[in-house]
Amino acid sequence: xxxxxxxxxxxxxxxxxxxxxxxxxxxxxxxxxxxxxxxxxxxxxxxxxxxxxxxxxxxxxxxxxxxxxxxxxxxxxxxxxxxxxxxxxxxxxxxxxxxxxxxxxxxxxxxxxxxxxxxxxxxxxxxxxxxxxxxxxxxxxxxxxxxxxxxxxxxxxxxxxxxxxxxxxxxxxxxxxxxxxxxxxxxxxxxxxxxxxxxxxxxxxxxxxxxxxxxxxxxxxxxxxxxxxxxxxxxxxxxxxxxxxxxxxxxxxxxxxxxxxxxxxxxxxxxxxxxxxxxxxxxxxxxxxxxxxxxxxxxxxxxxxxxxxxxxxxxxxxxxxxxxxxxxxxxxxxxxxxxxxxxxxxxxxxxxxxxxxxxxxxxxxxxxxxxxxxxxxxxxxxxxxxxxxxxxxxxxxxxxxxxxxxxxxxxxxxxxxxxxxxxxxxxxxxxxxxxxxxxxxxxxxxxxxxxxxxx
Amino acid sequence: xxxxxxxxxxxxxxxxxxxxxxxxxxxxxxxxxxxxxxxxxxxxxxxxxxxxxxxxxxxxxxxxxxxxxxxxxxxxxxxxxxxxxxxxxxxxxxxxxxxxxxxxxxxxxxxxxxxxxxxxxxxxxxxxxxxxxxxxxxxxxxxxxxxxxxxxxxxxxxxxxxxxxxxxxxxxxxxxxxxxxxxxxxxxxxxxxxxxxxxxxxxxxxxxxxxxxxxxxxxxxxxxxxxxxxxxxxxxxxxxxxxxxxxxxxxxxxxxxxxxxxxxxxxxxxxxxxxxxxxxxxxxxxxxxxxxxxxxxxxxxxxxxxxxxxxxxxxxxxxxxxxxxxxxxxxxxxxxxxxxxxxxxxxxxxxxxxxxxxxxxxxxxxxxxxxxxxxxxxxxxxxxxxxxxxxxxxxxxxxxxxxxxxxxxxxxxxxxxxxxxxxxxxxxxxxxxxxxxxxxxxxxxxxxxxxxxxxxxxxxxxxxxxxxxxxxxxxxxxxx
Numbered sequence: 029x030x031x032x033x034x035x036x037x038x039x040x041x042x043x044x045x046x047x048x049x050x051x052x053x054x055x056x057x058x059x060x061x062x063x064x065x066x067x068x069x070x071x072x073x074x075x076x077x078x079x080x081x082x083x084x085x086x087x088x089x090x091x092x093x094x095x096x097x098x099x100x101x102x103x104x105x106x107x108x109x110x111x112x113x114x115x116x117x118x119x120x121x122x123x124x125x126x127x128x129x130x131x132x133x134x135x136x137x138x139x140x141x142x143x144x145x146x147x148x149x150x151x152x153x154x155x156x157x158x159x160x161x162x163x164x165x166x167x168x169x170x171x172x173x174x175x176x177x178x179x180x181x182x183x184x185x186x187x188x189x190x191x192x193x194x195x196x197x198x199x200x201x202x203x204x205x206x207x208x209x210x211x212x213x214x215x216x217x218x219x220x221x222x223x224x225x226x227x228x229x230x231x232x233x234x235x236x237x238x239x240x241x242x243x244x245x246x247x248x249x250x251x252x253x254x255x256x257x258x259x260x261x262x263x264x265x266x267x268x269x270x271x272x273x274x275x276x277x278x279x280x281x282x283x284x285x286x287x288x289x290x291x292x293x294x295x296x297x298x299x300x301x302x303x304x305x306x307x308x309x310x311x312x313x314x315x316x317x318x319x320x321x322x323x324x325x326x327x328x329x330x331x332x333x334x335x336x337x338x339x340x341x342x343x344x345x346x347x348x349x350x351x352x353x354x355x356x357x358x359x360x361x362x363x364x365x366x367x368x369x370x371x372x373x374x375x376x377x378x379x380x381x382x383x384x385x386x387x388x389x390x391x392x393x394x395x396x397x398x399x400x401x402x403x404x405x406x407x408x409x410x411x412x413x414x415x416x417x418x419x420x421x422x423x424x425x426x427x428x429x430x431x432x433x434x435x436x437x438x439x440x441x442x443x444x445x446x447x448x449x450x451x452x453x454x455x456x457x458x459x460x461x462x463x464x465x466x467x468x469x470x471x472x473x474x475x476x477x478x479x480x481x482x483x
Numbered sequence: 484x485x486x487x488x489x490x491x492x493x494x495x496x497x498x499x500x501x502x503x504x505x506x507x508x509x510x511x512x513x514x515x516x517x518x519x520x521x522x523x524x525x526x527x528x529x530x531x532x533x534x535x536x537x538x539x540x541x542x543x544x545x546x547x548x549x550x551x552x553x554x555x556x557x558x559x560x561x562x563x564x565x566x567x568x569x570x571x572x573x574x575x576x577x578x579x580x581x582x583x584x585x586x587x588x589x590x591x592x593x594x595x596x597x598x599x600x601x602x603x604x605x606x607x608x609x610x611x612x613x614x615x616x617x618x619x620x621x622x623x624x625x626x627x628x629x630x631x632x633x634x635x636x637x638x639x640x641x642x643x644x645x646x647x648x649x650x651x652x653x654x655x656x657x658x659x660x661x662x663x664x665x666x667x668x669x670x671x672x673x674x675x676x677x678x679x680x681x682x683x684x685x686x687x688x689x690x691x692x693x694x695x696x697x698x699x700x701x702x703x704x705x706x707x708x709x710x711x712x713x714x715x716x717x718x719x720x721x722x723x724x725x726x727x728x729x730x731x732x733x734x735x736x737x738x739x740x741x742x743x744x745x746x747x748x749x750x751x752x753x754x755x756x757x758x759x760x761x762x763x764x765x766x767x768x769x770x771x772x773x774x775x776x777x778x779x780x781x782x783x784x785x786x787x788x789x790x791x792x793x794x795x796x797x798x799x800x801x802x803x804x805x806x807x808x809x810x811x812x813x814x815x816x817x818x819x820x821x822x823x824x825x826x827x828x829x830x831x832x833x834x835x836x837x838x839x840x841x842x843x844x845x846x847x848x849x850x851x852x853x854x855x856x857x858x859x860x861x862x863x864x865x866x867x868x869x870x871x872x873x874x875x876x877x878x879x880x881x882x883x884x885x886x887x888x889x890x891x892x893x894x895x896x897x898x899x900x901x902x903x904x905x906x907x908x909x910x911x912x913x914x915x916x917x918x919x920x921x922x923x924x925x926x927x928x929x930x931x932x933x934x935x936x937x938x939x940x941x942x943x944x945x946x947x948x949x950x951x952x953x954x955x956x957x958x959x960x961x962x963x
Contacts, residue, residue: 062569067749067750067753067754069578070579071546071573071577074545074569075549076550076566078550078565079550093529094530095529096532097532099484111530114606119525120524151575153572154572154576155575157576161576173754174941204753279627279666391757391879392757393877394876396874396888397888397908400670405875407884428879430908430963473910
């Protein structure tokens, strides 16, 4: 860190002082982010970013205005405050809003920072990757992917004296092993260092499994075993179309009108859990409310959407501490999605499958087809396998599917006891923690999806 | 606050050393304002100011990039040192020589044009404009949401390189649109105008928002959203499909724009966005579409958000065909990728801001208009479906197998538009789809659509691109 970004607390204090409103809150995020991208087993993009962004929100007569800036001179902060006040003047009071969080609650003490991640030198990352690339060359495999490490400081609080600060780290890597038309995938994210070489071996395993043995299938309903990255991608979409305060309020979410209703399978529990030390802990949301475990879906019963405080007040529901952007029109997002584990191993899942498909990950999922049933489409990618009579027997081409997630999560046959963390490009605070999942009757489309080459 | 030219030159001079082959510095100051109203209330009033400096170096055969939002002198020097450190690390894995295509050094200044400065319009007027436009959509209890957006955007950019270029560019844009969300029981339908996801965008000022005539369109999209609640589901099967201009623009984006990005074809984006089925050996030979299909990349279209004067390699904006009468003839390229196919950069490398690495991005990727009026295409269609306005999009990692959902469709029987149909979904594979094109609408049906949200890269960069498209007809397309 250098220059004016050395003292985030001082910038934050000046911002709140400049607010000059009935109420105000602010968030300052200072990032030291390093991402190494590689393809064809060579680094081709390698970046280091040190940046900061301040967001200031003011309330005047219950009406809200928001402004943000990456420049922190007194004039810059005064200008941001002036723009926010101007916006609030032209806005209208938020119905039911009872004011900003007043504080008084303790936050989780789970460890969030590991100096070994924050200080990882670019050369050390490159040497780890070189070891992965060299191993791949022995097998005729090349790699594409990314390897990132970040140390971030978040300061937030408000004019009621609430102050929160958290330093946290994230190491994240994604590796795709490619040999000819066959590929395999592995990904990891952690607050602590990750073993990139082990990830490379995992990706190699997927790329070489049943190499050269290819089959094709007709479209239709299949039992599927979904690995955690596939589950994470559909849950990320459900965040937008089903879990957010906005989707709940406007009625487009299947949660609307169904709180307390058993809509999904009794073996499916989904929580927002930022206090689990084994996940990606983070102690508060950006309105300063302490994070706690919040069950969105408990054994298939719909419990609550996730909301920021303005929407909790408006909708008269208990705050869930899910403000991840001040003034966001989504009014809540679950950035620590934790799927409950089960008790069946992958091997047992495969053994009990007469005709099924094992999916490593999805590609380009879209969840906007029919939000009320969470109907989505996407393709499989980087390792799709045919299961026949209890055995994995062949590689399949990438397959297009179109499937209602309300139906899918009502038809979960089993879940693994082990869970994995999966990151997402839009989520610097958390990710998804999920087991592998066996689902009955997943709908694959007709054979046109099978012209995709890489499997 | 922006760095002076002397600061740029001093910083570039400080980078020079025995291993340095190339360096550039970029500065951007980006201001954005977003006004959203919803159900008669102001929902969002947000303003952002982002200043960033980026240093990109090629040392030996390793690239390094460092960026900061702290524009102090010491920070700039430290950022330059970090770029060199990162480049040294990159060199630990290099397997081949980086070759840059030649570029003529340029000193230039450019601004996009507008008539009424977006920031000269008071917030209150923007809010009132949206409240009036959305009021017409309200009243029916089945309308759960009547919303509207107006967005303003300006980016100042300075580019300086060790090749001797010093280029200043400023782009000003506005966008806006409205949406009606209707719900009845478990049925959910949304209609938008003129485009979903915030509306349409142009490199223009307030005059563009006034020209959208949002208030007049509000009642129409409300009625269509309500009608869709009780409309029959679009049928499954193979149909002759007439695709409206806005949906066809997205089809061009996903199935032509992205697969013609050379970095994708070279495998450089496989880890996130994916690759491309269009491989260099197919250049000049591959039958991508029918003879009626000509798609150009044109970064010089006045008033479009995909336009500029110079890309972020300092290469001048250009117009060139990607698909010429159905044949794949060129890629979108940059200085470090074009030599791989024996060509010079055609100037399509851009970054979201100076805080991000420039990569190949679409400019204005346009399907050229044909000669047939829309009413003649409809009259010539015995049994088909007219489909428009995107709702959902998905395409595989090689850009072959796609599926699109749209907001609305109408059946066509014996050359006439018939009933409205809900939830239309079509799919296929890219070359088969474009080869089935047998009618391309004339210039009257052609429109350029601004898409300010094209995602690519890691960290994800959201780029402002555009697509011109007429209506067009495709034979025997699979509906789901």
